[in-house]
Amino acid sequence: MRFLSIDNIIPGTRLAKPLYGVQGIVLLRENAELTDVILNRLKEIGYTGLYIEDEISEGIQIPDIIDEKLRLEAAYRLESIVNGNGNIAEMMPVISEIVDNIISKDNIVLNMNQLRGHHEYTYLHCVNVGILSVSIGIKLGLTRERLLNLGTAGILHDIGKKYIPLEILDKPWKLDYEEFETIKKHPTFGYEMLTDLHEIAKEAKLGVLQHHERYDGSGYPKGLKAHEISLFGRILAVADTYDAMTSDRAYRNAFLPSEAVEYLMGSGNSLYDSEIIDKFSKCITVYPIGTCVELSNGIKAIVLENYSDCILRPLVRDLQTREQIDLKNNNEYYNICIAKIIM
Numbered sequence: 214m215r216f217l218s219i220d221n222i223i224p225g226t227r228l229a230k231p232l233y234g235v236q237g238i239v240l241l242r243e244n245a246e247l248t249d250v251i252l253n254r255l256k257e258i259g260y261t262g263l264y265i266e267d268e269i270s271e272g273i274q275i276p277d278i279i280d281e282k283l284r285l286e287a288a289y290r291l292e293s294i295v296n297g298n299g300n301i302a303e304m305m306p307v308i309s310e311i312v313d314n315i316i317s318k319d320n321i322v323l324n325m326n327q328l329r330g331h332h333e334y335t336y337l338h339c340v341n342v343g344i345l346s347v348s349i350g351i352k353l354g355l356t357r358e359r360l361l362n363l364g365t366a367g368i369l370h371d372i373g374k375k376y377i378p379l380e381i382l383d384k385p386w387k388l389d390y391e392e393f394e395t396i397k398k399h400p401t402f403g404y405e406m407l408t409d410l411h412e413i414a415k416e417a418k419l420g421v422l423q424h425h426e427r428y429d430g431s432g433y434p435k436g437l438k439a440h441e442i443s444l445f446g447r448i449l450a451v452a453d454t455y456d457a458m459t460s461d462r463a464y465r466n467a468f469l470p471s472e473a474v475e476y477l478m479g480s481g482n483s484l485y486d487s488e489i490i491d492k493f494s495k496c497i498t499v500y501p502i503g504t505c506v507e508l509s510n511g512i513k514a515i516v517l518e519n520y521s522d523c524i525l526r527p528l529v530r531d532l533q534t535r536e537q538i539d540l541k542n543n544n545e546y547y548n549i550c551i552a553k554i555i556m
Contacts, residue, residue: 215270215503215515218262221556224249229264233282261461264503269515269532275502278323279314279344287311287343288336291368295336295375302412305365308343312364315347316357323348323497338456343367345452345493346445352492353448365413366420366445367452373403373421386464397433400425420445424453427484439486447486451477451493454485469554471499474524495521505532505556510549514538525551 214229225246232241232255241251247263255263264275287307293299323345346367350360374382377399381392388396404422407413423446426432428439432450442450458473468476474494481487500506504516506529514529517537526540540546 214264214266216264227266229266233285278318284340287340291336308364312347312360339368339371341456342452346448348496349448349492362414362417366417370421370424370449373399376402401434416445419443420449424449429483447489451485451489499524500527506551507553507555508549509552
């Protein structure tokens with residue numbers, strides 16, 4: 214199987230994984246045939262890409278790090294909280310299950326298509342930040358209790374946007390000075406919302422308050438520097454930036470994972486903590502399994518496996534000869550790199 218932009222899927226292609234709606238209801242089952250009517254309907258409701266089975270990706274299996282139904286349930290519960298129809302206590306078992314999912318597979322680097330591509334449901338951004346943050350926390354050796362607090366902070370980090378006018382949140386172009394000053398209040402609003410909730414740990418609340426602080430003091434709301442920012446604040450800053458950059462916005466298209474990782478690496482100890490970026494780079498895939506790429510020698514290939522200690526040089530398979538090429542471990546390919554993503 215492989216992940217493919219919905220715009221590039223040919224009618225008649227078979228679906229490789231079940232497709233869920235935002236409330237966890239099965240929309241399409243595995244092996245369903247994707248017709249023109251189905252593809253157009255999926256585009257209308259916000260789907261941007263799907264896992265498919267085809268000849269190119271024959272034999273490739275992509276493990277689920279986080280069950281898609283669980284991820285959507287977390288997003289739906291978060292939306293209910295924001296809309297006043299749910300409470301955070303009901304959310305905690307879902308966060309706990311997400312954390313346990315990640316802990317059980319901590320040696321597998323995150324395939325970002327699983328977080329990014331299915332659906333641009335607004336609240337999935339918050340869930341993604343929670344997942345990314347916990348993955349970083351595992352690399353830092355945090356206890357399960359702290360990972361649960363960290364995941365809570367990540368999922369709730371933008372909850373203060375409840376008090377920001379929609380015309381500002383949904384504005385399709387650059388905010389003016391006053392609008393930006395308004396949106397800068399959302400970390401404080403979120404922190405105040407959580408202040409009296411005893412089930413939320415203090416370090417989680419601080420993470421929510423500080424996720425827009427920057428290592429050089431250029432962030433907000435307090436302009437904290439370096440280790441004046443809590444560990445959770447520094448982790449959330451990286452996770453939030455990465456997920457925001459790799460998401461489509463009204464005013465720009467999403468950046469490629471490689472571009473977002475390069476930006477973060479270039480901002481170490483200026484905007485972000487370089488230690489956090491180092492741990493983050495070890496739990497993220499720049500070229501997810503099933504991605505078709507072109508190598509610098511012109512060979513077109515598909516990614517079979519990623520190495521957490523060498524994220525730019527995965528194991529790939531030549532699309533023409535079906536030969537496996539190990540960019541990390543095979544001496545013959547030391548001078549060859551991935552030039553671009555194709556298809």
